[in-house]
Amino acid sequence: MTPEELDQIAETEREEQSRFTQRVNVCVAAGCLSCQSQSVKDSLDQEVARRGTKDHCQVKGVGCMGLCSEGPLVSTSAGVLYKKVEAADGAAILDSLEGKPVERLVCPTDVPFFQRQKKIVLENSGNIDPERIEDYVAVNGYTALIKVLTEMSPREVVDEVTKSGLRGRGGAGYPTGLKWSTVAKSVGTQKYVICNADEGDPGAFMDRSVLESDPHRVLEGMLIAGYAVGASEAYIYVRAEYPLAIKRLRNAIRQAERVGLLGSNICGTRFSFRIDLRLGAGAFVCGEETALIASVEGKRGTPRPRPPYPAMEGLFGQPTLINNVETYANIAPIIRNGGHWYAQIGTEKSKGTKVFALAGRVENTGLVEVPMGISLREMVFEIGGGIPEGRKFKAVQTGGPSGGCLPTECLDMPVDYESLAKAGSIMGSGGMIVMDESSCMVDVAKYFMDFCMTESCGKCIPCRVGTYQMHRILTAIGNMKATDQDLKMLEELCDLLKHTSLCGLGQSAPNPVVSTLRSFAEEYRAHIQEHRCPAGVCDK
């Protein structure tokens, strides 16, 4: 593969696509597929074949369009988005391409949900066919890789990423440029690149959507990372629970190998790179980097103390770069447009955009990408469209089991790494779950503690025993059988786990309890002293 050949592929594909004057895009990501979007696509295909308009009308399966709750979603070249489309609507939609839109199916796009978004990671989602490399190449795919290989030194690539201010999107927010330069400087016979696609947080599905909608984007980011740090082998650690993402990744890797963008001597340079998949097997702790490495090595996913950090001693004892799916997905645009361009977006310390999975008791649920620094109020009430059924907002939960619940008082806070941490939560991977007055905060804390208790790997005692004890106390509170003494013990355990656990799972397990104790202390009091549950959940 030479740069000219890549141009040729792009050119041919664009020419091919310009033949079509009409286009219908059907979402075939997991969300819409489970609402039978495949049968919608099939019926559109049949209808086009029946009408004999195949030459100028294209029906394309594309990735996630964001508004998952209204699926199956279909967009047309006439610029209309349709929601809740059924197989029987195929003919009406094709008719509308030349005339008026089908009123009953129209999904308005001039609403904040679509208008307030800024798409970088998701720019191709919903536009390209995730199963064809040509489609990705036609929208400037792999040009960043070519640029890096032909014009830049590894050092310059790391500098560009550092300049962008990109921080790890897995949750902790470690500066990506710094991580890359550490791995680049480490000495080892063989370096590795790992993509963490073990999206274990309940309530988060950003990575799944990116992998299903634009897998080549992730591969390109990993290739650039490999070149920058001097690695030639890579693994994508993906959850076995995401069969569609696995299928599309396998397909994408095969396609990239076939055209010579993966393999030996890529673009005639000395750079060689191979990517292999490793399937997770359902262990939340494997999102922690040292546990993930153990799992890739075929062992039980238990963490080990750091240092040494994986950047020095990681997979098979060699220097290893681990980043999350979304982090890699940000790399290609940063290289294409420059680090300065990226650094203009977002806040002073949190640059760029972040993809959030908005779910729970909110009108619009789905995937959104917004600039860092947007307020929680905008997220919940404008983009999310507020709380349904006229109920009252109570809290928004970010960061999954390692995060916290943010109450009404925090609504005007900007969403960035520092502000969320200060408020007792974390950015996390991007799950954002809205709760209304029908949720009991003690019950929510118990739910997350149950999660951490079952997911604790059992290696260190504070986490293994502490989560069990905390869960026991929270259950007692839920059953109205706890005393003030128990509450005191609960607070002490929070402190103990935070400071003595081996890895992030145990250290952050108290977060949901700490944050609810801080903002919803009166609910705990009502359970303990008045033996009642204000939300009416626990005393059912």
Add this chain to the structure above:
Amino acid sequence: MPSYVAKPTPPNQDKRWKLVDATIRRQGQQARGLIETLHTVQEAFGYLDEQALRYVAMSLRVPLSRAYGVATFYHFFTLKPAGEHTCVICMGTACYIKGAPQLLDAVQRDLGIAPGETTADKKVSLLTARCLGSCGLAPAVVYDQEVAGKVATPAIRERLKKWTSA
């Protein structure tokens, strides 16, 4: 690599062992391929029994204890055969606050089994999932690999009734 340990022969004539052997070969008969190999076994046979664990451990030259340790550490692996149908209820945060516990309660009462168990007639296995990533469609349920969104209690009861009475 020491070559004096011959690769064991499969426990029986079942053709599915060929798939397992292919994975073992691809992983270079090395211990690092343990999880990948167990995935293949589970995909081919549906679950991991003692015979399979012994064979995989011997082929990859790891102690049986390690193979058993890995198989029991990860939730995805199961040591028991599943029923004819499986019903997975998502207990992710979004599903939890949108009523998944009520669904689970109803199903448990109807079938008389707890999550992770199979009915006595081996018709239905009930499982829970940490998160399916279908949070936009909460609460979500998987009926035999097929994801259904915004599931209500009457709908799930009816579906299960069809399975148990069939």
